[in-house]
C-alpha cells in the first residue's frame with residue numbers, strides 16, 4: 386500500500402511538506418494544494434512557491450490544478466511540464482463556496498457535458514495525448530447524491546487517467562457525515578485506472594479496514610489524520626512512532642520555516658494556531674493549555690506554550 390499526503394489549501398503547503406519530509410519522510414506522494422490559473426494566464430506568487438522549490442525534499446510532488454476552462458488548464462500544464470513535472474492532478478473535489486460558485490472543483494461533476502468536453506479538449510493536447518504527462522483526478526462521488534457516481538465513473542473510464550483518488554463523499558456532505566463506502570466499492574470494481582481511497586483515516590485500524598474491505602485500493606491519501614497525529618503513518622506502517630524530541634524538532638522547524646518564508650512572526654503564529662486546531666486532538670486532557678495557545682497573541686509566548694505542551698508527552 387502506498388500513502389499520500391492530502392493537499393490542504395493553507396495547511397499542507399510547501400513549508401509544511403518540507404518540515405514533514407525532513408522529520409518523518411514516510412510519504413509516497415505529496416500534492417500541492419490547488420493551483421488556480423487566472424484569466425490572464427498567470428499564477429500568484431504564492432501559488433508558484435508551491436512547486437518551484439526543487440530542493441524541497443517532499444518528493445515526488447504532484448501539482449494540483451483547479452480549472453474548468455481547457456485553455457487555463459493547458460497553459461498551466463505546459464508551465465509545469467517545462468518545470469519538470471510529469472504528473473498533474475485535476476481537482477474535482479473541492480466543495481468550498483468560493484470554488485464551486487464558479488463551477489470548479491466538485492461543482493464541475495454536476496456539469497456532465499461540459500466536463501466530458503473539457504476532458505476531450507485537454508486530451509487533444511500533445512503532452513497528454515502522448516502520455517508525456519500523466520493526469521490523475523481527485524474527485525468526490527457526486528454533487529448532491531452518490532447516485533450520480535456511476536455516470537461520473539463511466540466518464541472517467543473513457544479517458545486514460547493515470548489514477549483516480551476518491552474522497553468518498555458528495556459535495557453536499559462537505560467534510561462530515563457518513564462515508565459513502567458503496568460508491569467507493571463501485572470505483573474499486575469498475576475503474577479502469579488504479580484507485581486511491583481518501584476520507585477520515587485517523588487510526589491504523591481505519592487504514593487496515595480500507596485495505597481489508599477494498600483490496601483493489603492501491604493507495605490511501607490522508608489529510609486530517611496526519612495533521613492530528615504526525616506519527617500516524619509510522620504507526621500504520623508498523624514503524625516506531627516519533628517521540629517527544631522528534632515532534633519538538635518538527636514543531637520548531639515548522640515555526641522557523643513559517644517565520645522565514647512568510648515574512649513575519651505573526652504569520653507563523655496564525656499558521657501554527659490553525660495547525661493546532663487539528664494537532665490538539667493528540668493531547669487529550671490538555672484543553673486548558675490548548676485554549677491558551679488559541680488565545681495567544683505573541684509569537685514567543687506561543688512557542689514557549691507549544692514546546693511545553695509537546696514536551697509533556699511521555
Ligand SMILES: Cc1cc2nc3c(=O)[nH]c(=O)nc-3n(C[C@H](O)[C@H](O)[C@H](O)COP(=O)(O)O)c2cc1C
Pocket residue numbers: 391392393394395396417418419449476478479523552560583584585586606607608609610
Ligand atoms: C482546510 C482544507 C483545505 C483543503 N484543500 C484542498 C485542496 O487544495 N485540494 C484538494 O484536492 N483537497 C483539499 N482538501 C480536501 C483534502 O485533501 C481531503 O480530501 C479531505 O480533508 C478528506 O481527507 P481526510 O479525511 O484525510 O482529511 C482540503 C480540506 C481541508 C479541510
